[in-house]
Amino acid sequence: MPIDVAKVVGAELPRTTASWDRDDVILYHLGLGAGVPPTDPGELEYCYEGRLKVLPTFGVLPVFSTLTGLVGLDGMDFNPVMLLHGEQEITVHKPLPVRATVTNTGRVEHVYDKGKGATVVVVAETRDERGEPLCTNRFVAFIRGEGGFGGDPGPAPANEPPDRDPDLVAESPTLPQQALIYRLSGDKNPLHVDPDMARLGGFDTPILHGLCSYGIVAKAVVDHALDGDVTRVAGFAARFGGVAYPGETLVTKMWRTDRGIVVHTDCKERGTKVVTNALMTVR
């Protein structure tokens, strides 16, 4: 098989640096649909440099260049168009600043055999100018067609919702042009803009970025369960259970539990899963 597990597990990804400033933070938030209504003080904190806060999921962006190191890694012979984002977990060690220059390191932690595909788990550390840890990202890439090699299937999905009604439900409408705005934050995969590429990837029309849904859901949880206080977020883990299309509305159910806020998000229009098995940990 084209993924050489022995070679890949433990491999270091290229060390990268990244910088951001207030405009990058605001653009990211606008890419998640922030700023409605624009006179809401809480929304202005996402969109106005005079009062800016940073949603912790912003921390997935600076690591992007490290992650792309997976393509071309020795032992990772696969078709990039077959790669889907399977899961994402960010741990924030302190609130993210509105501007920073950071250094990222990453390594492949696991390759699991899911039968229809393989999952490749990458863990990346982001450190600030003083070398202090800012956030840790755990990316799980699902590579279609690369499973069935008799390997470890890995752990079952965690964070199933409790068997009771949710404590909170929030609706997040998305714009028809949501992916067009979101992609300016760095993920230029044409799957999210080009109808021809979307069809090649097996979709009728371009889909929303998984990490866009991820941010939209995190924002909904922060706004509704944490009163907009981004500094209370310790981490956010989620599984991409299905795709959303730009213009659809995400319905996010939240359950307060001992471990944090368990989250499940469906597409309102099609009743399908979008973000599942999710947990926001809180401090």
Place this chain on the structure above:
Amino acid sequence: MPIDVAKVVGAELPRTTASWDRDDVILYHLGLGAGVPPTDPGELEYCYEGRLKVLPTFGVLPVFSTLTGLVGLDGMDFNPVMLLHGEQEITVHKPLPVRATVTNTGRVEHVYDKGKGATVVVVAETRDERGEPLCTNRFVAFIRGEGGFGGDPGPAPANEPPDRDPDLVAESPTLPQQALIYRLSGDKNPLHVDPDMARLGGFDTPILHGLCSYGIVAKAVVDHALDGDVTRVAGFAARFGGVAYPGETLVTKMWRTDRGIVVHTDCKERGTKVVTNALMTVR
């Protein structure tokens, strides 16, 4: 009076340079509401670097730093919060490229006495890397409270619509967060985001940038009267007849005439003028 006409007329503004690339062009177009529906080939040409075209009104952006030289110019003693954008005219000497580094020069051409205020006319030239003229901008700033000094009132508004039904009518909805997106293209005036600053400026809530309305109207004319062909635009002159609020819909009426396309835009919800006395010249 605080504007010393003899000193100001003929004054050179600081020479500035500016650069842009595809992402800046796309961000500008998204700030005008482009990308709906996102699968429309014409809209994709505004939002996807794979097929990108540049709306000629993009050429107002690189000159912004030259214009701000008006504040602090010797002889120009006025309160910046009293300044409103009165008129705008761009002449494009060739289609704007998707990336460039340009040099801007500018000078004050006229100061007119409008009674309730003064208008200051600045003409700025933008040249590309080879020194060739790319576009010429004529900005008219209306400074409230600075008129009545017995000066020349200047020419009356031109480009009145013909006395007949328009040939074309287009509606351009704006997003509640339209100004939040548009301001990332460079005009960070808090009047367009901060409710307190808007009230200080005499408005109930933040207003849309005049140049955002200007771009929205230019796009409507290009899309509906020129079949989306941005290269046919020779120039676009317009007067800001009133304000629009984010979330409102602009209704643009177009008349084909010998001199070009005469344009008038109202706010659908309030029936008030937004862009008046406008003319798109065509090649």
